[in-house]
Amino acid sequence: GAVVSQHPSWVICKSGTSVKIECRSLDFQATTMFWYRQFPKQSLMLMATSNEGSKATYEQGVEKDKFLINHASLTLSTLTVTSAHPEDSSFYICSARTGEREQFFGPGTRLTVL
Amino acid sequence: GQNIDQPTEMTATEGAIVQINCTYQTSGFNGLFWYQQHAGEAPTFLSYNVLDGLEEKGRFSSFLSRSKGYSYLLLKELQMKDSASYLCAVMDSNYQLIWGAGTKLIIKP
Numbered sequence: 001g002a003v004v005s006q007h008p009s010w011v012i013c014k015s016g017t018s019v020k021i022e023c024r025s026l027d028f029q030a031t032t033m034f035w036y037r038q039f040p041k042q043s044l045m046l047m048a049t050s051n052e053g054s055k056a057t058y059e060q061g062v063e064k065d066k067f068l069i070n071h072a073s074l075t076l077s078t079l080t081v082t083s084a085h086p087e088d089s090s091f092y093i094c095s096a097r098t099g100e101r102e103q104f105f106g107p108g109t110r111l112t113v114l
Numbered sequence: 115g116q117n118i119d120q121p122t123e124m125t126a127t128e129g130a131i132v133q134i135n136c137t138y139q140t141s142g143f144n145g146l147f148w149y150q151q152h153a154g155e156a157p158t159f160l161s162y163n164v165l166d167g168l169e170e171k172g173r174f175s176s177f178l179s180r181s182k183g184y185s186y187l188l189l190k191e192l193q194m195k196d197s198a199s200y201l202c203a204v205m206d207s208n209y210q211l212i213w214g215a216g217t218k219l220i221i222k223p
Contacts, residue, residue, distance in 0.1 A: 034211075042215075043201065043213055043214065043215040043216045044157070044201070044213050046210075046211075046213070049210070091154075093156045093157075101145065101162070101205075102147070102159060102162060103211060104159070105149075105156040105157050105158070105159075106156060107155070107156050108155065108156040110154075
């Protein structure tokens, strides 16, 4: 099956710093990548959708200046959490899709902001 | 608006059968997905239904009725490792996934 990797798996940072999370599709080209956030005991919340070479589409309530998404190639998308605060602590999951059907999820990145 | 409903939590006994229901109202329909998510991990794909009927895959089966906006995931011969959250998601007319809140399944010995 298709494999999606995320790096890092977990990160702890100080409040006010920026954190970059990478999402890679390892054995396929992803036309679209998705970034989700999941707080404990809650469902996935879609943050944004990104297509290679174009600007990301953000969901309502998600600050585009705070969560910077760059979909540089068909196999790589990055999410940068700028000026992170404790309330940004969450489980960030990316997924990648080729064609119009199944999404393949990365293993997730657990962010803790002190 | 778009809406996916599934029970918040269910409990079942090891070795038994459990059915997790999902009802949906979406703008368009391009298939329904079931994902399994263990605590602290990302979701993993279980099944995809786009036509009415039952799809069987080992111990897991998924059913779809488009006219009723209804699906269920059937888990047989439950094992302790099946304790997880089960997420129902519908792909709408824009090929975007609309997610349910998930059903936490607790398996007891």
